[in-house]
Amino acid sequence: MKVAPALSAAMLVGTVAAGWISTGQPLRLHWTSTVQATPPSADLTLPDRVVSVETLREGFVTYQRRCAGCHGDEGDGRGVSGVGLSPPPRDFTRGAFKFAAVPSGSLPRDEDLARTIRHGLAGTAMLPWSLGERELDSVVQYLKTFSPRWRRERPPPLSELATSPDPWRSDPEGAIREGERIYHREALCSTCHPAYAPVAARRPDPGAPVMQFEPAYNTWVLSPDFRRHPMRAGRTLDALHRTIAFGLGGTPMPTWQGALPDRSLWALAYYVRSLTPSW
Ligand code: HEC
Numbered sequence: 001m002k003v004a005p006a007l008s009a010a011m012l013v014g015t016v017a018a019g020w021i022s023t024g025q026p027l028r029l030h031w032t033s034t035v036q037a038t039p040p041s042a043d044l045t046l047p048d049r050v051v052s053v054e055t056l057r058e059g060f061v062t063y064q065r066r067c068a069g070c071h072g073d074e075g076d077g078r079g080v081s082g083v084g085l086s087p088p089p090r091d092f093t094r095g096a097f098k099f100a101a102v103p104s105g106s107l108p109r110d111e112d113l114a115r116t117i118r119h120g121l122a123g124t125a126m127l128p129w130s131l132g133e134r135e136l137d138s139v140v141q142y143l144k145t146f147s148p149r150w151r152r153e154r155p156p157p158l159s160e161l162a163t164s165p166d167p168w169r170s171d172p173e174g175a176i177r178e179g180e181r182i183y184h185r186e187a188l189c190s191t192c193h194p195a196y197a198p199v200a201a202r203r204p205d206p207g208a209p210v211m212q213f214e215p216a217y218n219t220w221v222l223s224p225d226f227r228r229h230p231m232r233a234g235r236t237l238d239a240l241h242r243t244i245a246f247g248l249g250g251t252p253m254p255t256w257q258g259a260l261p262d263r264s265l266w267a268l269a270y271y272v273r274s275l276t277p278s279w
């Protein structure tokens with residue numbers, strides 16, 4: 001029976017013609033949105049585990065429903081709703097991630113991806129998603145199908161990533177003072193981020209932060225001004241400590257763990273938080 005294909009071809013021609021007539025413009029067809037993404041057909045073998053095809057299929061369903069609109073069917077960040085967003089949706093085929101408690105450049109651990117999905121990235125189109133544990137885990141596993149990096153490398157083991165608990169809990173004011181000193185005099189965060197008053201009076205501000213091109217993400221970024229820009233990973237002390245300790249993968253924001261004692265990293269988290277607005 002050739003009726004169905006002939007009918008749909010006729011309907012397509014009709015739709016294009018109608019589009020042309022009604023707008024006076026040639027209709028631009030988005031073929032990607034009409035091509036059905038195919039569900040995974042095999043297990044995914046990672047260096048330290050095998051993810052079953054059943055889990056991947058569950059992740060695929062969630063991804064198609066909730067993520068593909070921005071991140072694209074192929075995970076390349078080119079979903080129909082993602083075009084033109086700033087910052088752009090992450091391109092998962094590059095295997096590069098920013099917000100993770102691993103040294104800059106390593107693959108994130110499952111809990112890092114789950115945290116980002118659960119909390120979202122403040123001030124961006126990446127919203128917080130309230131998914132059940134199983135749904136969350138399956139979509140995390142499914143993301144790994146997009147880049148071959150996951151089949152070759154494993155994220156660092158938790159034992160290498162140990163950080164100490166916040167030592168400043170009983171002295172938050174002392175932490176802010178110490179953080180301010182380290183920020184301006186020791187770590188020189190203000191070579192990239194702004195230098196704030198009153199220190200600015202003593203050390204001239206090098207100027208407004210400059211946009212830099214990030215090849216890993218094929219986009220431009222700005223070192224945030226903590227007084228004005230939303231902290232994407234959140235402004236809790238835990239989140240700021242994590243960002244400062246581990247840096248943002250594939251960006252100029254360095255990993256400070258190892259370069260400064262953990263006590264100083266916590267003090268920096270207090271100082272940065274004191275600069276951020278509480279909304
Ligand atoms: C409305 C658009 C939109 C939707 C829908 C969306 N995201 Fe995102 N996502 C973004 C944007 C934009 C970024 C990049 C933010 C940035 O660079 O600061 C991002 C970043 C990410 C990151 C990268 C985090 C990192 O450490 O680099 C992950 C992982 C992610 N999204 C997963 C998901 C998952 C899973 C879903 C579906 C449950 C989803 N996203 C749905 C827009 C979206």
Ligand code: HEC
Pocket residue numbers: 098183187188189190191192193221222223224230231232233234240243244248251252253254256268272
């Ligand atoms: C070499 C330049 C550079 C230095 C030095 C630097 N940063 Fe950054 N930082 C950046 C850039 C660039 C970004 C934004 C990266 C992006 O958006 O991809 C950033 C982002 C951040 C963020 C934002 C995270 C979020 O959730 O949005 C925090 C917090 C931060 N830096 C703290 C610090 C502190 C504290 C220091 C000093 C210990 C420091 N940075 C030193 C370049 C730098």
